[in-house]
Amino acid sequence: MFDLPDAAALPRLRPASSRPSLGLIGHGAFGAFIHPHLARFFDVVVHDPADSASASLASVAARQIVVLAVPLAQMRGVAVAIAPHLRPGALVVDVCSLKVAPLAILAEALPEHVEILGTHPLFGPQSGKAGIAGLRIALCPLRGRRARLAAQLLRRGFGLEVVQSTAEEHDRQMAYVQGLTHIVSRIVLAMDVPPLELRTTTFEHLTRMVDTVRHDSEALFRTIARDNPYAAEVRERFAAATAEVMERLGAP
Amino acid sequence: MFDLPDAAALPRLRPASSRPSLGLIGHGAFGAFIHPHLARFFDVVVHDPADSASASLASVAARQIVVLAVPLAQMRGVAVAIAPHLRPGALVVDVCSLKVAPLAILAEALPEHVEILGTHPLFGPQSGKAGIAGLRIALCPLRGRRARLAAQLLRRGFGLEVVQSTAEEHDRQMAYVQGLTHIVSRIVLAMDVPPLELRTTTFEHLTRMVDTVRHDSEALFRTIARDNPYAAEVRERFAAATAEVMERLGAP
Numbered sequence: 317m318f319d320l321p322d323a324a325a326l327p328r329l330r331p332a333s334s335r336p337s338l339g340l341i342g343h344g345a346f347g348a349f350i351h352p353h354l355a356r357f358f359d360v361v362v363h364d365p366a367d368s369a370s371a372s373l374a375s376v377a378a379r380q381i382v383v384l385a386v387p388l389a390q391m392r393g394v395a396v397a398i399a400p401h402l403r404p405g406a407l408v409v410d411v412c413s414l415k416v417a418p419l420a421i422l423a424e425a426l427p428e429h430v431e432i433l434g435t436h437p438l439f440g441p442q443s444g445k446a447g448i449a450g451l452r453i454a455l456c457p458l459r460g461r462r463a464r465l466a467a468q469l470l471r472r473g474f475g476l477e478v479v480q481s482t483a484e485e486h487d488r489q490m491a492y493v494q495g496l497t498h499i500v501s502r503i504v505l506a507m508d509v510p511p512l513e514l515r516t517t518t519f520e521h522l523t524r525m526v527d528t529v530r531h532d533s534e535a536l537f538r539t540i541a542r543d544n545p546y547a548a549e550v551r552e553r554f555a556a557a558t559a560e561v562m563e564r565l566g567a568p
Numbered sequence: 569m570f571d572l573p574d575a576a577a578l579p580r581l582r583p584a585s586s587r588p589s590l591g592l593i594g595h596g597a598f599g600a601f602i603h604p605h606l607a608r609f610f611d612v613v614v615h616d617p618a619d620s621a622s623a624s625l626a627s628v629a630a631r632q633i634v635v636l637a638v639p640l641a642q643m644r645g646v647a648v649a650i651a652p653h654l655r656p657g658a659l660v661v662d663v664c665s666l667k668v669a670p671l672a673i674l675a676e677a678l679p680e681h682v683e684i685l686g687t688h689p690l691f692g693p694q695s696g697k698a699g700i701a702g703l704r705i706a707l708c709p710l711r712g713r714r715a716r717l718a719a720q721l722l723r724r725g726f727g728l729e730v731v732q733s734t735a736e737e738h739d740r741q742m743a744y745v746q747g748l749t750h751i752v753s754r755i756v757l758a759m760d761v762p763p764l765e766l767r768t769t770t771f772e773h774l775t776r777m778v779d780t781v782r783h784d785s786e787a788l789f790r791t792i793a794r795d796n797p798y799a800a801e802v803r804e805r806f807a808a809a810t811a812e813v814m815e816r817l818g819a820p
Contacts, residue, residue, distance in 0.1 A: 499817075503809045557755045558755050
């Protein structure tokens with residue numbers, strides 16, 4: 317058993333050897349983005365299946381904390397693969413944009429002797445490129461007793477605003493928060509808008525929204541706008557509202 | 569004949585009696601919003617058909633500068649009504665969100681002895697509520713020689729960024745700039761989104777966009793998304809892109 321870094325003691329720099337070890341599985345856009353932030357408090361070791369030079373899955377899964385930064389589609393495969401290597405009392409954390417589905421997979425695939433904490437950082441490489449202090453993270457604790465310590469570290473260590481919720485409530489809200497922004501941004505990108513010099517303040521807001529989403533993967537888009545259990549409701553409301561607005565414009 | 573205030577002399581305060589007189593026709597949301605800004609440099613008199621306590625149309629139309637802050641649907645009626653009262657050398661300015669249609673109306677309905685300057689302030693009561701310095705205005709000079717003086721005053725007096733263009737180029741760009749933001753915002757408003765606590769940075773951009781459009785009139789929406797000669801093209805591209813994105817989500 318081990319403890320997360322004590323947030324009250326954070327200003328004091330610990331020697332590298334006494335810092336908790338953290339295995340980061342997945343070094344894609346998001347994994348690479350959070351790596352330096354995690355390295356402020358943890359001794360980080362990375363495994364990425366696409367990088368043969370990274371540490372082995374077995375050695376990374378044997379750390380005190382294991383962070384899974386993999387797409388939802390790979391969650392079950394990764395969970396099954398790490399299960400035999402997880403140490404008793406380890407804390408497994410996921411950062412998926414959904415919470416119901418990945419937490420169900422982890423609850424089923426991981427041994428009883430590990431703790432499981434669902435998180436969803438409500439930011440990414442674009443919105444967090446100037447720093448993450450002041451940004452939000454959703455916490456959905458599933459199993460174990462270290463959620464409160466984790467929340468403290470996220471607040472005082474990383475400066476994040478922590479919002480705790482159930483996985484269901486998280487997914488319902490995200491179906492709107494992320495579903496809407498991503499659907500609208502994908503539509504604007506698909507329109508291939510010509511270069512525009514006469515820009516309103518309102519258009520600058522639209523541009524900023526599209527720019528934060530522009531480089532996200534199609535896999536993330538499908539996770540948000542299709543795999544979320546509440547996404548169908550949002551898509552239906554969007555389609556109905558679009559039809560209503562277009563009808564208003566069509567009238568003479 | 570008279571001159572616009574000399575921008576170079578602006579820091580010196582003129583006595584009220586020596587300031588050019590300006591008639592403001594229309595005191596709706598936008599007219600009321602620009603009134604105090606105009607009052608910094610001009611002796612402003614207002615006529616609003618909905619306010620019987622305002623000055624008469626004839627007296628307001630007889631000023632050195634006449635600003636028309638009326639919806640496009642009322643432009644012809646107002647132009648015909650003011651025509652007999654306009655003084656030789658007067659400068660007539662419109663602030664409509666479109667430029668081709670209102671300038672065609674003014675060119676036809678106003679006497680040859682007045683100058684005509686099309687403008688489109690690319691801001692409004694929401695985006696300009698904390699001040700207008702640094703915001704943009706489009707200028708489409710139609711008739712007369714005072715466009716350059718007006719641009720100077722707008723730049724140095726009001727602190728605006730002035731972008732000059734033809735009426736056609738203005739309307740083509742605005743079909744996207746305003747069409748997209750207003751169509752998307754109306755759709756989001758029509759969706760009746762539930763209250764959301766878990767907000768991403770991207771969603772804050774969407775919210776800011778919707779909030780600047782939320783209180784605009786349905787008449788302004790139709791001007792932007794239906795009456796603009798290029799609006800049909802934008803609506804068609806939006807519909808095609810929406811269908812494409814929804815299809816991508818529908819695939820298994």
